[in-house]
Amino acid sequence: MRYAEASYSGEGGAAREPAIANSVFGVLVFIVTEVMFFIALISAFLVTKANALQWPPPDQPRLPIAATAFNTLVLLVSAVILFQAGKAFQREGFAKRTEQLFLLALGLGTFFVVFQGFEWARLLSFGLTLQSSSYGSFFYVIIGAHALHAVGALAGMARLYIKMKQRQLRLQSFQAGLVFWYFVVGVWPILYVLVYLT
């Protein structure tokens, strides 16, 4: 008679608030897959690096460490600002400040992607291509996978921004977007250290 208590009056189908909202939960499950995806790419890269006689290969251009450090900073700041936007949305709902913070974070994210694009163009012109060496192959696949995630996340968040403008954004959708962007930002420093620095 476990459920014989009075709390179940039998009206049926009344909602109980889930601990984590559906959209956020779905994104978290997806992030598990994403983490494993990046772990696989990185470990494949590390194995190849460990087996190579010389790394990076002597005839290949070096990666832009300082410029990318600056870009990393930009990305991290975007996450902080997005966090503020999330807090503002939770507290004040549809407010001017929320929209401004959200837009600023989006702008910084876009800056990161565009800056990366310019760096890629320069590296290509120096002779680092997908086919030039396994160094180049791994660089473009790993960093490109991250860039695709960033572009996808930005596109999704742009859609959220439009919905926010129209006063139709649900809190859980916004939070799902935030969580995914934290993932995109959080994985980047690891990639920076493993691919650029070592």
Next chain:
Amino acid sequence: MAEVATQTAHQDGHHDHEEPSFWSKYVFSTDHKIIGFQYLFTGLAMAIIGGFFSYVFRMQLAFPGSSVPFYGVVSPAAYNMLITNHGTIMIFWVAMPVLIAALGNFLIPLMIGCDDMVFPKLNRLSYQIFLLSTIVLIASFFVPQGGFGGAWTSYTPLSAKAEYNGTPFGAPLWLLAVTLEIVAFLIGGINFITTTMNARAKGMKLYDIPMVVWMIVIASILFMASVGPLVAGAVMLFFDQVLGTSFFDPAAGGDPVLWQHLFWFFGHPEVYVVLLPAMGVVAEIMCTFARKKLFGYKMILYSSVGLGILSFFVWAHHQFISGVDPRAAYLFTTTTLLISIPVAIMLFAFIATLWGGSIKFNTPMLFAMAFLGEFLIGGVTGIWLGSSGVDVYLHDTYFVLAHFHYTFVPIAVIAVFAAIYYWFPKMFGRMMNDTWGKIHFWGTIIPFNGIFLPLFVLGASGQHRRIYNFQNFPDLASENFQDLRIFATGSLIVLILFQIPFFVNFIVSLKRGEKASRNPWKSNTLEWVAPSPPPHGNFGDELPVVYRGPYEYSVEDREEDYWPQNQPPQAAARS
């Protein structure tokens, strides 16, 4: 929670009561039951293709060089393409869609008592991507130079360069199809896990969830956690094939064994991804037809979690002869032997469930019991192969082939038939014919053993897996070996012929079968509360409330020997 699910469903304009058109009802539906059926029928259609492929190459092995009826003469390239795509289809386009996607979609919302998945549109997208992947795979058979023939494991460097595998179009298309299919199940998996965690009926605690739902959820978690490396590997392999990179080319600094690691890191958990739902199906059926409580519910649940965790540490037992360090092989042997413990716990729990029950031997129950016996053979031979010392001798022989068919056939064929016979009344509102079901059962089980027992013998005698014509090898061309091959092929043909009664029974029962009541098996779980077949929204206006666990059979002091989860405790007990 149910409200949350309803909300999402309502956004699709999904509960309007006017009669929807054929297209929006069956093709672009967001209803979880329709999507389940789409997966089921696509899976069954692919099973026919995969079965036909096995018939063609088994005929080639039994009667090498002669023309195969309905196909013609099998060339070596065609033989490779047939075995490759037989494996690919049976695992990715039959076992996965039917066991996980079809059963998961149909059963999860019904068994946890909600009206639909929490992300109905994503669910529809999942099937559409799956359908696209199916079309790409089938297209890959017909491109110039034929379909991919590098085995379903697609080992590099053979698969990476067109000059090695000879299929410049087939290989990338095959890889694309597999990747798309995986994306489809990824989306489905997110839906299954989130729905089960967030949208359960009021009163349904974690330990009140029916075992099959738990198993599908755990399998989905395993899938989500293991599939990332395969996607990463697939991207790298696709780049090698199409863009000329050299991830897996040793000549240019790549590493061919890397692919094996990425593939098997997914590939081995994948075995358990399909095993667990089959175990869940068997658990439901055994409890219903033994009229007994599931023995050791929590033990089975914890075992499956332990099994899931262990399954991430066994992958290299596929690579004992790929140059893996012998010390690492020792570790992987240990984990592989360990993983048989949780599986054994589950099998014993099912046997204990049968113990002292009043067992009803109808078709679903027969299939469920056959699953135990046949899977046991697969499991025990797996222990031999998991020991690196034995594996060095048996690797890539028919022994391995027979072993994994003794695991996959019980999973993807026997358990699936059990599930279809058991849930057919709920799916389509009519009963299947039990006599024809039993004929189908014996006609499936006996020839199945007839195919694969001889292959154990052949494998132990050293017959290699991937040979087109054994007559070219004096050691393997002897007459008694050939007799065993012919016997296996003959058994396969008998098996295929005995599927005709199933299909006829299925189609005739759809139209003419005896009408099913809501709860024809007198079962406890929530899907039997809904009408047969369940309408849009499953339970009508009022979602069920759960008061007890799913397996309260033969409870003392009750008139009925079952006690549905949604039945309120007697008024007397409450006042």
